[in-house]
Amino acid sequence: MSPSSSRPDPALLAATVGTGLMTGLYLAFDIGVMPALARRDDEAFVSAMRRFNDALDDSASFGALFLGVFVATGVAARRLRRAERSRAARRATAAAVLYGLSIAVTVGANLPLNRALRSAPVTASSAAAAAARTAYERPWRKANAVRTAACLGALALLGDTALRRAVSRA
Template sequence: MSTAAGLHEAPLKDPVLVAATLGTGLMAGLYLAFDVAVMPALARREDERFVAAMRRANDALDDNAAFGTLFLGVFMATGVAARRLARADRSDAARQARAAAVLYGLSVVVTICANLPLNRRLRTAPGTSAAALAAARKAYERPWRRANAVRTAACLGALALLGDTARRRAAVRTR
């Protein structure tokens, strides 16, 4: 087996690490899309359209089993990958995977403690008057964006660690 072929084949021998890496990338991409596209586009909309769009987006994600499975499955896969690496006596790789699990875990905690409560408050915000919608938006937009930026950074950090772990595993297997 050539080195180039080995670099492409070896990471696939650890499907849990691959799943953790790909899932983390998907979650980072989702959060980043909100940071760089969705929220800036909605920021230019009037309060009524902003609130309505965020309510619809949040409802779509809340009712989506695939999203929930990915959201929690990534955390579990990263932890399992770290444990498997530790059992295989790959302490450096296990350490990186544990750090990735901590970073991804931070994104889970931020989601549960910040984003979801903000989403619920926006969903149940009383009133349809311009003043009520402006107040709901003001209480939501900036804190939600800050929390989302934290989740994005945490997921990107976890992705970098998992990608490096997979790369290193591939390099070791081809020697």
Template sequence: MHSLRPEAAGALAAVAPRDLATRPVLVAATIGTGLMAGLYLAFDVSVMPRLARRDDEAYVTAMRRVNGVLDNSGLFGLLFLGVFLATGLAAVLQRRRERPEAARWTGAATALYAFSVAVTVCVNLPLNRRLARAGSPTGADLAAVRKAFDRPWRSANVARTLACTAALGALGRALVLHGRGAAHGA
């Protein structure tokens, strides 16, 4: 078994617990942001185009079911809010480690992800609730319910996709800069 050289052992002992968490928190934020960007993108390129070909009743029914599954998924809620917290924490830890460039990129990612959270809370969730409260509309009412929901929801989802994708890019840059700082002993 190899033992640490005295100077390496001393350096390791001097590392505070928050310093050990810096990279894993940044990695977790990056992975979570990628998952959220992928979820939103799946709606943009797959779910919504497929539903667009359905009649009004099938569209409204499917969106209600999808929203119900996501609203009642503890895993989705944990990921949605956990990414926001992890990204913010990663920015704070980068700043504390005196890695200003990585901190700036992580801060930008936090702001971009916060924008996606705001869009979700201010646009997508209220639309989902309105769709759920619409009762059992028929005929022209069903078409009006769909029309009031579809375009604003899809536009907001595109904004979330773009914000999360940009946040993912910023976190990727922060990871590179974090790695450079570690390689130089920062």
């Protein structure tokens, strides 16, 4: 089905919903998980973050969502371009760029920090846990805030695009 048909475009819908889910996940860490863990001792912090990271690393659903959102956003932008909806295509392309930024931050910052935390020898002493936490917590939170902002911007663009499409069909 083409984006100019009377039905919602499934790629645009998938991109919008998926971006919303990723935004929510990152935001939950920003406003809930990390502030709660900040109140814990170093060993509890390191242990909890290792468990969170392992759960996400082991989740095929998370991996499919994480990469699928990027693909769906690109497909939506291409379909809009082909349908000669240039303004909508530009918004979807900008959303893909912002979501791509969140992927780049994840790959370039969050994942290396997660790997370093996983390999830190924290069971040996409290000093080791404190050092691992110090090396991890602030840089990870800053990188996560960038991911959250990028996804939120992408969500706003995709939501605007979907809403304008819906209104123009009404």
